[in-house]
Amino acid sequence: MTQSRLPGKFSEIGGMYPAHLLISQDELTAMVQRLGKQITEDYCGKQILLVSILKGSFIFCSDLVRAIDLPTTVEFMACSSYGGGTSSSGKVKIIKDLDCDIKDKHVILVEDIVDTGLTLSKLKEVLSLRHPASLKICTAFDKPVKRKVELHPEYVGIEVPDEFIIGYGLDYQNYYRNLSEIYAARPVEN
């Protein structure tokens, strides 16, 4: 089988394909359980609001919320800065804002990945003006080598190398979100 004829959800898209397994399903499960336990301990006795940043975090957030043993609500926001490619445009746009008031709430922003940090630093700035009781960040993956702004998420699942990763909600051109593990996306060699 050549690289360009991979079957089903592993098929080549736009000259890229899931070339190299980086993080297995078992590692993802362990990561989610660890973060859920930590959040449950840190917010003991409180109610929390998870804000899932679409689209990438929808799978992570759906696993994380079930690993948290606290009264928890979930809301959604959508941002865009990548425009379908593998590098940030640097321009963060809020495409969908929250439908609820976050004043006096304990808010945790749930992301799939922090890369340059531009998306989350913009979101933190916007949401802090709404006076939440607290505002923290929980990210499944962190790529600190690509950081362009100072940003230190309070909860980090797994640190990843300088690779464009796909799977478990993360896309290339909106595909590959349905891969159950994390892969490094690489160009197909002819």
Ligand SMILES: O=P(O)(O)OC[C@H]1O[C@H](OP(=O)(O)OP(=O)(O)O)[C@H](O)[C@@H]1O
């Ligand atoms: O730290 P940064 O360099 O800002 O990158 C992180 C952002 O990039 C991805 O979103 P993307 O714009 O690809 O949208 P998506 O979640 O809809 O795929 C990811 O979900 C983060 O929101």
Ligand SMILES: Nc1nc2[nH]cnc2c(=O)[nH]1
């Ligand atoms: N799919 C995907 N989206 C990103 N957004 C910022 N970094 C990445 C990455 O490595 N993979």
